[in-house]
Amino acid sequence: MISKGDLVTRKSYQNDIIFRVQSTNGPLVKLVGEHVRLEADADIQDLQIVTGAEYHRRKEQVDQQESYSYRLFRQDYRLLKETRESEAGNGYTTGKEANYFQIPPRILHVDGDPLFLKKCIAVYEQLGLQVHGQYLHEKEMPGQIMSLIEKVQPEIVVITGHDSYSKAKGTTRELEAYRHSRYFVEAVRNIRHKYPNFDQMVIFAGACQSHFESLIKAGANFASSPERVNIHAVDPVYVAARVAYTSFMDHINIWEVIRNTISGESGLGGVETRGLLRIGIPYSKESQEDL
Structure with a gap:
């Protein structure tokens, strides 16, 4: 008997993706990807329970991708750090070490999956970044995004969760054929109405198979998914x-942004954007504590 929380695959898709059972309604089961940001419906007869051995085998593959x-x-961070240190040291006399401080941007990460949100927060912390994470169902994002921005005052906003394209509902060009893309689009449009400058408020929006062109047109700096493929959770x-x-x-x-991701250029794209890190000199313990 399949129940909420079970890990399953779909036989009709050659058991390609592991899903979590989110809910059941008679023969219809609602699924969310275990490692990718995909949401789908399936007939309970099409589902196969994932064994512990199979799950661990696939998780090891995912862990290797994440590690890479x-x-x-x-590697990129070290190169960026060396560039910052070189630029900060240009005003010093030869042989004097450049002591500088940096002010990273604030990040607001809004996610339609609480488990993925927790995983993403851990990666932000691993990368040394401070982030405010908020779980919201995708349908709630357009109505609540602005109040969150007013509260957090971020320079980077990530709007993500689950999505999927359904051929039965229309062509890939039709927004109505996507499960949640329209909510991501509306949320981005709401932000850009108040924050039109692409270099002061940087937005990432989208999930698996999302309508990339609509998200970019709405004002996202970066979005998924150009070729309607699945994107990884992080x-x-x-x-x-x-x-x-x-x-x-x-x-x-x-390209340097995309090459760090697991999905690559098929899953992610964007427009020219400036960075948001600011450095200052000189560094002192007291001034850094005040910042």
Whole structure:
């Protein structure tokens, strides 16, 4: 008997993705991806319970992908750090160490999945970034996003959760054919109405198979999913982190952002954007505590 919380795969899709059972309604079961930001419905007869051994085998593959993505980001971070130290040291006499402080941007991460939100918060902390995380159902995001922004005062906003495209509801060009894309679009549009400057408020929006073009047109700097593919749970974090650790004096290389992610250019894209990190000199313990 399949019940809420069970891990399952869909036989009709060759058991390609592991899902969590979110709810059951007779023969219809609502599913959310265990590692990808995908939401789907399925007939209970189409589902197969995932064994512990199979789950751990697949999780090991996902862990390897996450580890590789994290290593890529750390490599880029070291290069960015070396650039900042070099620029901060230009005004010093030869041989004197450049002591500088940095002011990273505030991040608001709004997520339609509480488990994914918890995982993302852990990655932000691992990357040394401070973030305010908020769980909201995707349908609630347009109505509550502005009050959250007024409360947190972020420079980076991540709007994500679960999504999916249904061929039965229309073509890939029709927004109505997507489960939650319209809510992401409306939330982005609400933000841009008050914060039109793309370099002062940076927005990532979307989930698996989301309507990329509508999200960019609404005003997102970065979005998913250009080729309507699934994106990994933590991909939005790496996009936000790259913006957060790039100096506001520099433009972000979109390809360098995307290459840190697990999904790559099929799942993520964006427009030219400046970084949001500010550095200052000189550094002192007292001034850093005051900041």
